[in-house]
Amino acid sequence: MKHVIQSIRATFESELHLCKQANDLEALRVRYLGKKGLVQEQLKSLRDVPEAEKPLVGKLINELKKEIEERLDAAISACSHLQLQDKMAKEALDVTLPGRRSNVGSKHPVTQMLDEITDIFVSMGFSVALGPEIESEYYNFDVLNISPDHPARDMQDTFYVAPGMVLRTHTSNSQGRVMENANPPIRIICPGRVFRNETIDASHHVFFHQVEGLYVDENVSMQDLLSTLSEFVRRLFKKDVEVRLRSSYFPFVEPGVELDMSCLLCEGKGCATCKHTGWIEVLGAGMVHPQVLRNVGLDPEKYTGYAWGLGVERMVALRSGIRDIRLFAENDMRFLSQFYAV
Ligand code: PHE
Numbered sequence: 139m140k141h142v143i144q145s146i147r148a149t150f151e152s153e154l155h156l157c158k159q160a161n162d163l164e165a166l167r168v169r170y171l172g173k174k175g176l177v178q179e180q181l182k183s184l185r186d187v188p189e190a191e192k193p194l195v196g197k198l199i200n201e202l203k204k205e206i207e208e209r210l211d212a213a214i215s216a217c218s219h220l221q222l223q224d225k226m227a228k229e230a231l232d233v234t235l236p237g238r239r240s241n242v243g244s245k246h247p248v249t250q251m252l253d254e255i256t257d258i259f260v261s262m263g264f265s266v267a268l269g270p271e272i273e274s275e276y277y278n279f280d281v282l283n284i285s286p287d288h289p290a291r292d293m294q295d296t297f298y299v300a301p302g303m304v305l306r307t308h309t310s311n312s313q314g315r316v317m318e319n320a321n322p323p324i325r326i327i328c329p330g331r332v333f334r335n336e337t338i339d340a341s342h343h344v345f346f347h348q349v350e351g352l353y354v355d356e357n358v359s360m361q362d363l364l365s366t367l368s369e370f371v372r373r374l375f376k377k378d379v380e381v382r383l384r385s386s387y388f389p390f391v392e393p394g395v396e397l398d399m400s401c402l403l404c405e406g407k408g409c410a411t412c413k414h415t416g417w418i419e420v421l422g423a424g425m426v427h428p429q430v431l432r433n434v435g436l437d438p439e440k441y442t443g444y445a446w447g448l449g450v451e452r453m454v455a456l457r458s459g460i461r462d463i464r465l466f467a468e469n470d471m472r473f474l475s476q477f478y479a480v
Contacts, residue, residue: 139183139187139191139195139198140195140198142180143180143195143198143199143202146170146176146177146180146202147202147205147206150166150170150206150209151209153166154166154209154210154213157213157217159217159221160214160217160218160221163210163213163214163217166210167210170206170210171203171206171207171210177199177202177203177206180199180202181196181199184196184199242478244474244475244477244478244479245479246466246474246477247454247458247466247474247477248347248450248451248454248466250477250479251450251453251454252329252347252349252450254374255327255329255349255370255374255448255450255453256327256329256349258370258373258374259327259349259351259370260327262366262369262370263325264325264326264327264351264353265325265326265327266326266327266328266329267312267315267316267326267327267328268312268328268329268330269306269309269311269312269315269328269330270306270311271305271306271330271331271332271333272299272303272304272305272306273303273304273305273306273311274302274303274304275302275303275304276302276314277311277314277315278296278304278306278307278308278310278311279291279304280433281313281314281430281433281434282310282313282314282389282390282430283389283390283427283429283430283433284389284390288389295307295334295335295336296334296335297333297334297335297344305332305333306330306332306333307332307333307334308332308348308350308447309328309329309330309332309348309349309350309447310350310390310445310447312326312328312330312350312352313328313350313352313390313426313430313445314430314433314434316328316352317352317354317430317431317434317436318434318435322354322355322356322436322441322443323353323354323355324352324353324354324355324443325352325353325355326351326352327349327350327351327352328349328350328351328352329347329348329349329350329450330347330348331345331346331347332345332346332347332348333345334346338464339464340461340462340463340464341463342463343451343463343464343466343467345467346449346450346451346463346466347449347450347451348447348448348449348450349447349448349450350445350446350447351366351423351444351445351446351447351448352426352443352444352445353366353443353444353445354426354431354436354441354442354443355441355442355443356440356441356442357442358425358441358442358443358444359442360383360393360425360444362444363395363423363424363425363444363446364381364383366444367381367397367421367423367446368381371397371399371420374453374457375399375402375456375457377402379399379400379402380399380400380406381397381398381399381400381420382397382398382399382417383395383396383397383398383423384396384397384398386422386424388422388424389427390424390426390427390430390445391423391424391425391426391427391444391445392424392425392427392428393424393425394422394423394424395422395423395424396419396421396422396423397419397420397421397422397423397446398417398418398419398420399417399418399420400416400417400418401415401416401417401418402418402456402457404416418456420448420452420453420456421446421447421448421449422446422447422448423444423445423446423447424444424445424446425442425443425444425445426442426443426444426445431443451463451466454466458477
């Protein structure tokens with residue numbers, strides 16, 4: 139009997155050494171100390187031990203039981219300690235590591251430019267009037283003196299979306315809407331998106347942005363147009379640039395002009411950017427055509443007005459030296475992040 143107890147002790151020891159984790163130890167506990175375990179078996183077989191030896195053998199079995207319990211307890215607590223250490227090592231946080239920065243959004247360069255242009259004109263007393271992007275042919279063309287057979291309808295390749303409806307080809311669509319509903323003095327700008335059915339390349343896109351301007355009152359003159367727009371250009375480009383008017387044609391203004399400014403890069407001396415002319419084309423403008431005033435019920439004998447339309451992408455391109463306007467529509471963060479406003 140003693141030998142049996144000895145050998146159980148020895149096997150237990152060697153099995154204990156093989157245990158790697160808490161599960162193994164638990165299995166070992168059940169096998170030795172469980173109800174049907176080895177120790178219990180020994181206690182049962184005590185019945186067959188001669189009466190005289192019973193106390194001693196009983197004592198030995200109890201000692202074995204106690205020893206196994208102690209050994210297992212120690213092993214279990216060592217194991218859970220190890221497991222804890224292991225877990226802590228795996229989940230360790232290096233609090234000295236720099237944190238990850240989150241990306242802060244910023245306005246698109248075209249939106250920034252729209253805001254800036256709006257601010258300048260609002261400070262001069264203009265208010266903002268928005269027009270629809272899906273527009274009737276009437277407001278996009280007819281009211282502006284562009285009859286259906288007018289060659290200007292071909293000049294601006296138009297997206298027709300339904301009979302009589304177009305995607306506005308210019309922000310001039312706001313002119314008729316505003317003049318129909320207000321009495322002079324009328325002083326508005328209309329910033330917004332316009333659409334043209336063009337082949338996309340470095341200087342053309344199917345959509346871009348314009349800021350329309352309209353001032354109608356008694357005695358509005360070409361001189362007013364020139365002084366307002368030259369002040370605008372100087373404020374926007376933060377430079378004392380020269381401006382000039384060049385005669386041009388738009389059906390809804392008479393006379394029609396194009397406003398140029400002295401080249402920002404060469405200051406008028408001539409370079410590749412200004413095609414060696416010293417001048418850069420900025421916007422189209424003119425005095426509101428008497429027929430347009432009549433179309434909206436205003437008396438051209440009493441009122442005169444000026445209007446302009448400028449391209450917003452073009453302003454950003456001029457100011458930041460961008461040669462490909464497709465970049466504005468591509469959402470490439472490498473491009474856009476260069477315009478993050480501080
Ligand atoms: N609507 C014209 C264009 O898109 C620009 C313009 C506006 C010209 C107002 C004169 C007056 O080209």
